[in-house]
Amino acid sequence: MRFDQIPFADREPAENSTPSHVLASIATTTPDRRNVLRGMMIAAATAALVPFEWLATRRQAEAGPTSEWTSSNCTDGYPQGYNEQSNNWWSSGPAACFGGWRRGSYPCSGGWHFEGFRSYSDEGYTSTRIATACGAGSTKKNAWRWTASGSVYRCSDASTRTVWNSGESYTDLTISMCRI
Template sequence: MTLDLDTIPDSDAPASGGPGIALSDLPSVRPGRRGVLKGVALSGMTLGATALTWGSAAAPAVAETSPSGLDGWDRNDCSDAYPRGYREQRDNTGQYRNIAGACFGGSAIGSDNCDADGWHRADSVGSTTYRPVSGSCSGKNAWKWTVDGVTYRCSDGRTTEPVFWIWTRSYLSICRAAV
């Protein structure tokens, strides 16, 4: 036999007490059995639904950090610096130069500017120096961007190279690495 809340009759028993002095001007309403059972059922469903969410809460996002301590974003945008997104630029160096662009800015974009961990390199080759920087993306060094289902890290840096025997030029360079 199943329990149907609409088939439970209301109680017609007289109330065993009246309202206090503070509530004497309010009309007296006595809850019926059906109303109490509905309240108990709703309370149980609410408690059960709440308990289900306790174990399934996602872990808080943590910003990624490079091996050298550079801060990066934990999400796939740099909306603080580019609230409307940006127009991705194709790489002009490295292994991704013949596919759709992912990063933005810089005179040199590509995997040639990356270290083995996929962050902007911090070394020198001959008289060319690579240095990661933070600040182009709201104080972070890197952000992630997804293109054609692949997520890339775009890590900012500066490259300094000789132009003439006494002059050098320094420019923003971007490391693009698949993550």
């Protein structure tokens, strides 16, 4: 077939033209009601069951690092110590940890910074624990302990991507302040 033989969609067909055999058979075919209903039932069942299949086969993501400096005054991780910074996430509590774009007890899960997705107000958070920010020199860990107001806390690091309802996003280090 040549391109010049393909008819134009916006022009009348030639007087002596006939539809192709395939088009002629489609135009005269009437579907059986049972086949139509069978197709609709299969489509509805598929649409309803596929999400369950996805949930059943989803594998749990591997947890990020959970190594920590265990000295309760953090001298093993930060020999010079640090000045605590107040919480600036969605929960209150004493100043214990420092650093990071946000700090506080909101991102705690099982004593460590949560991993995965959470949302609050108009923000969605996707966090992954890291072991590249906590400590001095070449030895770094995911968390350190700190004593504040008579309690011991684990300050755990994660890289968190925040997305607002407006579509704007920001990724930075966040710290969870988990009481242990």
